[in-house]
Amino acid sequence: MKRKHFLAASAAIAGSAVATPALAQSVTLPFDNGERALAAFPQKRQLIVLSSRPVQLETPAHVFDAGEFTPNDEFFVRWHLPDVPTHIDPSAFRVNVHGAVATPVTFGLDDLRSNFEAVEVNAVLECAGNSRGFSSPRVPGGQWANGAMGNAKWRGARLRDVLAKAKVGTGAVQVRFQGAERPALPTTPQFLKSLDLAVAVNPNVILAYQMNGSDLPVLNGYPLRLIVPGYFGTYWVKALTDIEVLTEPDQNYWMKTAYRVPNTPNYSVAPTDTGFATVPLTNLTVRSFITNFTDGAAIGAGRKTIRGIAFDGGTGIRSVEISSDGGTTWRPTDLGPDLGKFSFRRWTATFDAQAGQRYVIASRAVSNAGEGQVQRWNPSGYARNAVDNVSVSVNS
Ligand SMILES: Nc1nc2c(c(=O)[nH]1)N[C@H]1C(S)=C(S)[C@@H](COP(=O)(O)O)O[C@H]1N2
Numbered sequence: 558m559k560r561k562h563f564l565a566a567s568a569a570i571a572g573s574a575v576a577t578p579a580l581a582q583s584v585t586l587p588f589d590n591g592e593r594a595l596a597a598f599p600q601k602r603q604l605i606v607l608s609s610r611p612v613q614l615e616t617p618a619h620v621f622d623a624g625e626f627t628p629n630d631e632f633f634v635r636w637h638l639p640d641v642p643t644h645i646d647p648s649a650f651r652v653n654v655h656g657a658v659a660t661p662v663t664f665g666l667d668d669l670r671s672n673f674e675a676v677e678v679n680a681v682l683e684c685a686g687n688s689r690g691f692s693s694p695r696v697p698g699g700q701w702a703n704g705a706m707g708n709a710k711w712r713g714a715r716l717r718d719v720l721a722k723a724k725v726g727t728g729a730v731q732v733r734f735q736g737a738e739r740p741a742l743p744t745t746p747q748f749l750k751s752l753d754l755a756v757a758v759n760p761n762v763i764l765a766y767q768m769n770g771s772d773l774p775v776l777n778g779y780p781l782r783l784i785v786p787g788y789f790g791t792y793w794v795k796a797l798t799d800i801e802v803l804t805e806p807d808q809n810y811w812m813k814t815a816y817r818v819p820n821t822p823n824y825s826v827a828p829t830d831t832g833f834a835t836v837p838l839t840n841l842t843v844r845s846f847i848t849n850f851t852d853g854a855a856i857g858a859g860r861k862t863i864r865g866i867a868f869d870g871g872t873g874i875r876s877v878e879i880s881s882d883g884g885t886t887w888r889p890t891d892l893g894p895d896l897g898k899f900s901f902r903r904w905t906a907t908f909d910a911q912a913g914q915r916y917v918i919a920s921r922a923v924s925n926a927g928e929g930q931v932q933r934w935n936p937s938g939y940a941r942n943a944v945d946n947v948s949v950s951v952n953s
């Protein structure tokens with residue numbers, strides 16, 4: 558992509574597509590205060606607007622029925638800081654590797670493309686706060702429904718190969734990542750995330766310059782982002798410009814204070830609990846979704862296919878079961894092709910819809926680690942993976 562393309566894109570961001578009358582449409586997410594505008598931001602189709610400064614866009618549920626991969630132009634967007642990078646010159650772009658290394662190094666995009674083995678991984682990117690809007694009692698934070706997630710084919714260089722060029726020093730414990738955006742106010746902490754060294758050198762962790770076979774959209778971190786398969790999205794630093802090897806655990810706000818969960822079974826506490834210890838959130842929890850019926854739909858009678866997706870934090874899906882009686886009885890579904898242990902996995906089942914009846918359909922997945930979906934609550938609504946119900950009525 559050429560530079561002028563991004564200048565045009567940034568102009569459109571500055572002009573805020575939300576106000577464009579031709580795109581004035583809205584949706585209501587299924588919880589209180591769920592009214593949202595739909596808008597098409599640069600390089601994006603119409604997505605559900607959670608906020609425009611910072612840009613936070615949710616993928617509509619129907620997209621997850623169309624295929625196991627989420628198209629780039631329908632992939633959700635989440636930034637923490639309002640001033641997102643919009644002027645990116647790919648030929649001038651550099652990522653620095655420094656800190657506890659023998660030789661600090663700087664790479665351009667061509668270096669990363671030509672001088673490192675290109676690897677590909679299918680992996681789900683899910684925001685820790687995905688589905689937070691369903692928390693009961695409600696919790697503060699972005700009120701997402703289930704669209705702060707997506708699955709893509711990521712292509713790039715292994716982080717460990719890049720670190721090897723700099724030669725990580727003895728005493729290194731973590732690696733810290735920084736993107737190109739800067740806070741609007743000096744008192745706002747810069748967005749920084751760190752991985753333990755053992756995680757950073759996992760061969761699945763890559764610096765991605767492609768997503769689903771194309772450049773990353775600007776809003777998803779063009780030209781380069783960190784991919785940490787199995788980990789929540791907060792670690793997947795976008796518009797990556799800086800990699801620092803640390804000899805002490807990172808104490809910055811985004812590691813020490815934000816994105817932590819109760820150190821309790823299932824990261825769960827009672828809403829009245831206080832004083833519990835916390836740990837950093839790491840792996841995704843196992844989830845499944847019904848993708849071809851929406852809650853409250855009216856359907857025709859007869860034999861129906863129920864379709865959905867499932868994923869977990871990196872062991873893969875062992876089974877998905879469905880219920881059409883609100884969870885009283887369960888039966889197996891057929892799993893679709895295995896696209897890798899970090900990917901969405903399709904599942905299908907059939908059920909006989911009797912005229913005039915109402916069905917409460919639910920799905921529940923179990924990972925290869927034996928973990929299932931649980932009802933949990935924590936003050937930030939993180940890692941939600943409760944079993945979802947979809948109620949459908951059959952025309953008589
Ligand atoms: N530079 C930068 N990278 C970032 C963030 C950010 O605010 N700035 N947010 C993180 C969070 S919390 C999530 S969920 C994902 C969202 O990625 P997406 O916008 O491509 O969907 O990006 C992560 N990487």
Ligand SMILES: [Mo]
Nearest residue numbers: 684685790791
């Ligand atoms: Mo997130």
